[in-house]
Amino acid sequence: MIKPQRTIDELKELRLLTGNSDGAQRVCWTETWARARAWMRTKLAELPVTVEVDEAGNQWATLRGQSNQAMLIGGHIDSVPNGGWLDGCLNVVAGLEVLRRIAAEGTPPVTVRLVDWADEEGARFGRSLFGSSAVSGYMNPDELRLLKDKAGVSLPEALATYGVNLDQAKQAGKQLQNAAAYLELHIEQGPVLESLGLPLGVVLGTYGVERYAITFTGQSAHAGSTPMDKRRDALGAASKLHLEIREIGKRHGGVCTVGSVVTKPGIVTAVVGQCEITLDQRHLSAAGLAAMLNEAKAASERFAQEENVTVAWRRIWQIEPILFHPELIELCDAAIRETCGTVHHLPSGPLHDAAEVCRAGVPTIMLFVQSLRGLSHAKEEDTKEEHLLLAVEALDRLATKTMSWLQA
Numbered sequence: 223m224i225k226p227q228r229t230i231d232e233l234k235e236l237r238l239l240t241g242n243s244d245g246a247q248r249v250c251w252t253e254t255w256a257r258a259r260a261w262m263r264t265k266l267a268e269l270p271v272t273v274e275v276d277e278a279g280n281q282w283a284t285l286r287g288q289s290n291q292a293m294l295i296g297g298h299i300d301s302v303p304n305g306g307w308l309d310g311c312l313n314v315v316a317g318l319e320v321l322r323r324i325a326a327e328g329t330p331p332v333t334v335r336l337v338d339w340a341d342e343e344g345a346r347f348g349r350s351l352f353g354s355s356a357v358s359g360y361m362n363p364d365e366l367r368l369l370k371d372k373a374g375v376s377l378p379e380a381l382a383t384y385g386v387n388l389d390q391a392k393q394a395g396k397q398l399q400n401a402a403a404y405l406e407l408h409i410e411q412g413p414v415l416e417s418l419g420l421p422l423g424v425v426l427g428t429y430g431v432e433r434y435a436i437t438f439t440g441q442s443a444h445a446g447s448t449p450m451d452k453r454r455d456a457l458g459a460a461s462k463l464h465l466e467i468r469e470i471g472k473r474h475g476g477v478c479t480v481g482s483v484v485t486k487p488g489i490v491t492a493v494v495g496q497c498e499i500t501l502d503q504r505h506l507s508a509a510g511l512a513a514m515l516n517e518a519k520a521a522s523e524r525f526a527q528e529e530n531v532t533v534a535w536r537r538i539w540q541i542e543p544i545l546f547h548p549e550l551i552e553l554c555d556a557a558i559r560e561t562c563g564t565v566h567h568l569p570s571g572p573l574h575d576a577a578e579v580c581r582a583g584v585p586t587i588m589l590f591v592q593s594l595r596g597l598s599h600a601k602e603e604d605t606k607e608e609h610l611l612l613a614v615e616a617l618d619r620l621a622t623k624t625m626s627w628l629q630a
């Protein structure tokens with residue numbers, strides 16, 4: 223029998239052990255994080271599982287089944303500094319409860335593994351999804367080698383304290399050898415489910431992202447002596463583009479953001495000669511993302527012409543949309559309906575470890591539980607307890623359905 227209330231009690235226990243009045247303090251590669259993991263190991267010690275930490279620092283608990291084929295349930299016990307009490311640890315603590323329920327019923331038909339990914343948040347070194355990207359093979363150690371924290375400690379040094387060698391981290395990829403399905407529960411961290419009045423949703427995938435710096439170049443000139451029709455105002459073009467990309471986002475059902483505007487010379491008495499803005503565009507479909515990008519590029523050229531300035535684009539970062547498994551989406555939909563009667567399908571704006579596992583080729587699914595006020599990465603992060611109970615129940619149902627699916 224699954225006992226969802228135990229998950230809530232254990233989350234509170236963990237909060238007491240690793241949080242303070244400012245929130246959760248389980249930043250990866252710190253003593254508090256190690257304490258959280260040791261706490262998890264004492265829970266796992268009561269189960270017929272083997273526990274190991276892989277080359278990338280991910281902690282695995284394995285319940286051997288009749289087949290080597292493995293169903294993975296994942297999450298991350300690390301948090302941002304002053305974080306919430308649910309982001310990441312709900313996933314693993316709920317997974318622990320599901321593992322308990324399955325173990326209590328005897329040897330399962332497939333092997334069941336609970337994984338606590340190392341450094342999902344990247345809070346100390348600015349690089350998120352450390353452990354899961356090592357396992358998926360998408361990590362490039364050379365990009366991480368030189369990263370330092372605020373105190374000047376390098377990432378490889380911090381890893382070594384916890385027995386992880388950066389150059390061997392990708393050997394953890396072998397953990398996915400028999401992986402046949404990956405399940406992850408997470409709080410939504412956004413306002414959608416709350417606005418619909420629904421406790422749970424099926425996640426369709428994670429958004430693809432296109433991130434650019436766009437520079438408009440005109441001519442800086444005296445604010446008093448330059449007539450309005452003689453100006454080459456770089457900010458004029460940037461302003462028009464900012465308003466246009468909001469319409470582009472709405473038209474295509476994606477999200478588009480100008481997050482930064484820097485003007486030169488940036489003084490009150492000069493027309494702006496150069497303006498650099500950043501653009502972040504996100505969409506769940508590759509075609510939608512490409513269309514938004516093309517329209518933004520065309521609009522930037524049109525506005526540059528209108529303002530008699532030039533425009534140049536520089537790519538900062540990009541990732542394709544990652545779509546979860548269609549059959550697992552169906553199973554998850556059914557598990558949620560059976561738990562609370564109604565369901566919603568939604569994309570994930572943030573990336574999650576599930577995205578890495580998915581792009582490594584493992585059939586993957588996530589479910590979201592409602593977040594209050596859409597807040598996360600803050601101590602105010604919260605979810606109604608009645609919704610947490612439903613979330614554990616739905617994850618448990620999904621696990622049962624997935625095991626049957628794997629046997630079919």
Ligand SMILES: [Zn+2]
Pocket residue numbers: 298309310342408
């Ligand atoms: Zn998280």
